[in-house]
Amino acid sequence: MKRRDFLRTTAVGAAGISLLGVPFSAVAAQSITLTILHTNDQHSRIDPIPDDGRKHGGMGGMARRKTLIEQIRKEEPNVLLLDSxxxxxxxxxxxxxxxxxxxxLMSEMKYDxxxxxxHDFDNGLVGLEKMLPHAAFPFVSANYDFSKTILENRFEPYKIFEKQGVRIGVFGLGIELDGLVSKSMYGETVYNDPVAVAREMVQELRDKQKCNLIVCxxxxxxxxSSDKIDDMKLAQQVDGIDLILGGHTHTFLDEPTVVQHSNGHExxxxxxxxxxxxxxxxDFSFNKSSKKKTDVRTAVLPVNTPVTTS
Amino acid sequence: MKQNTLKYIGGLLLVLSLGACQRTFVASPVLENTDVPVDKTVTADPQMEAKIAPYRQEVVAKMSEVVGTAPKSLTKGSYETSLGNFVTDLQISQSQKLYGKPINFSLTTDGGLRVPLPEGNITTGHVFELMPFENELVVLTLTGDKVKELFDYAAQAKFVFINNSTYTVADSKATDIKINGKPLETNQTYTLVTSDYLAGGGDKLTMLKNPVKYEKVGMLLRDAILQQIRQLTAEGKPVTAEVQNRVTILP
Structure with a gap:
């Protein structure tokens, strides 16, 4: 599904619900916007990719990203910056x-x-521990158990952010390390089943911590294609996550994939x-009067394609 | 009027029902611009640039050092490649001194060697791109049965490169396997040098896990590659490797 179609689908849903409704302006007045910015698999790409004819040459660069983030922070009241x-x-x-x-540099950009x-285990647990003081942002990890390692108590399973009364719960899930990372690097780190852990996280964040938005x-x-757990299977098997920001497979998506649950939750x-x-x-809009999606903007914009030559 | 009342009740019911699930704020995504390109139209932040500059200078100085020359590029591919032969051979020659005991053969994979080595000057930077990972060399002692399994996997997967050996691929299985010219003996053990990543079952080489013996060489694979190229250069030799038709593929 192209982004265009997705926006159209969303617009139909919005129209259906708005028939019940309070005037749009009244809703809009109470709406709060949250801008989620995110990256994944940065792979130490500090400088732009060399512009020597290779794919995506001339793209990227952390100093440029900082400029973009600063610009967005000036325009938007509530920004969360996350990495997968x-x-x-x-x-x-x-x-x-x-x-x-x-x-x-990520601290400089104020990652949340x-x-x-x-690959963050590539210098072993010792290499990771040594660098943690340089990170002014927290790491969230819910399914790796570090309790038998030197990194015990260094990570939280989740973190809650509050923006104008909206509570956003952010938890982290890691991939099975066996076969991917040398055992001498991850040591006694235990990998727990992401599905079971994610269900616990949803319960904790939604029910106990009263979060309005859950981000994984x-x-x-x-x-x-195998039965190895992935973001799509996670989205289908766990009900209640609003947004999964993924990584590892270096996937470029035209638009976020939407997984619909039987109870209507997306x-x-x-x-x-x-x-x-x-x-x-x-960008998420939240409105206090409980009108679901009355204020989804439905502007149809062209799908971004990677700019390789600019 | 009546219609307005109905609307009001409808709205109230919705408020109540949503209130029951304790979500005072309901999220609606706006997906107008989910990929913001970080391209040349974006100015680099000067403070960030200043922070990066000293690190960059050090990297550039180290990376641009020419360590050797290749008369033609060493390339990637399937079953047997010049790049694979170069790396598997140097894994043995560089490990030999530190390990001290005979090593029968050497293994790498196409995915593990990230880019080809170019024709002409080879810099430290090229070697880093070829092997960006901090993989270290290990020597495994394997049973003949596991070695047979390894060759079968190589025949089927196509991306596993094994030196000092020849084999024939028939129906995605390895036959007529010879190591150093001698037929594979399944009741014998063999020593294999490879990276700790592959020895740990990376690239689905599960038959390498739980070997008879696992010994660290004490050298990073990238350092071994760099050292081999520097030694060749010191001896006035170019960086070369030929494809020797180690693998015969039956139609």
Missing amino acids: GDIWQGTPYFNFFGGELEYK AATLGN LSHLGYKY TLVNQVGWSGIFLGRI
Whole structure:
């Protein structure tokens, strides 16, 4: 489904519900917007990808991303900046400085939270521990159990952000490390089933913590043909996540994939390729008068295609 | 009037029903612009640039050092490649001194070698792109049965490169397997040098897990590649490797 069609579908849904309704202006007055910005699989791409004819050459660059983020922060009242893992590995910046610069620059951009990807274990638990002081943002990880490692108590399963009274719960899920990362690197880190953990997280965040929006930072991967757990299976098997921001498979999506649950709840799944070629952006509107989707803007914009030559 | 009342009741019911599920704020996504391109039209933030600059200088200086020359590029591909032969051979020659005991053969995969080595000057930067990961060399002692399994997987997967050996692919199975010219003996053990990543079952090489013996060489694969190229250059030799038709594929 192209973004165009998706927006149209959403518009129909909105029209159906607005028939019940309070005037749009009254709703709009009470609406609060939240802008979620996100990256995944940055792979130590500090500088833009060399413009030497390779794919996506000339794209990316953390100093440019900072400019974009600053611009959006000036325009939008509520911004959350999140990352779905594999911050590390891929350029000599990581090999020479061990991830220090990546964390420092992400702190500079004021990331709110990140989760761990498999390559974030590439210098072992010791290498990760050594770099954590450079990160001014928290890592959320709900399904890795670090209790038997040197990283015990260094990560929280989730973090809650409050923006103008809207509570946003953000939790993290990591991929199975066995076979992907050398055992000597992840040591006694235990991988727990993402589906079971995600269900617990939804219950905790929705019911106990009274969150209005639940975001999962996942490094599971978008979709596999095997029965290996991925973001699409997670979205189908766990009810109640609003947004899954994925990584690992370096997937470029024209628009977030929507998974509809039988109770009408929708889970969006998004991923923005890799290397910081794109900054992901999803805007949510919240309205206090409980009108579902009366204020979805339905402007039809062309689907972005990667700019490789600009 | 009556219609307005009905509308009001309808609205009230909806408010109540949604209130029951304790979601005072209901989220609606706006998906107008979900991929913001980070391209040349965006100005780099000067403060960030200043923070990056000293790191960049150090990286550039280290990366642009020419370590060797290749008369033609060493390439990627299936079953057997010049790049695969170059790397598998140097894995043995570089490990030999540190390991001290005989190593029968060497293994790598096409996916593990990230980019080809270009024709002409080879810089440290090229070697980093070829092997960006911090993989270290390990020597595995494997049973003959596991080695047979390995060759069968190589025949089927096409991306596994094994040196010091020849085999024939028939019906996606390996037959006529020879290691150093001798037929594979399933009741014998063999020593294999590879990366710790592949030894841990990476690229689905599950038969490498739980070997008879697992010994670390004490050297990163990238350092081994760099050292081999530097040594060749010091001896006045170019960086070359030929495809030797180690694999015969039956139609």
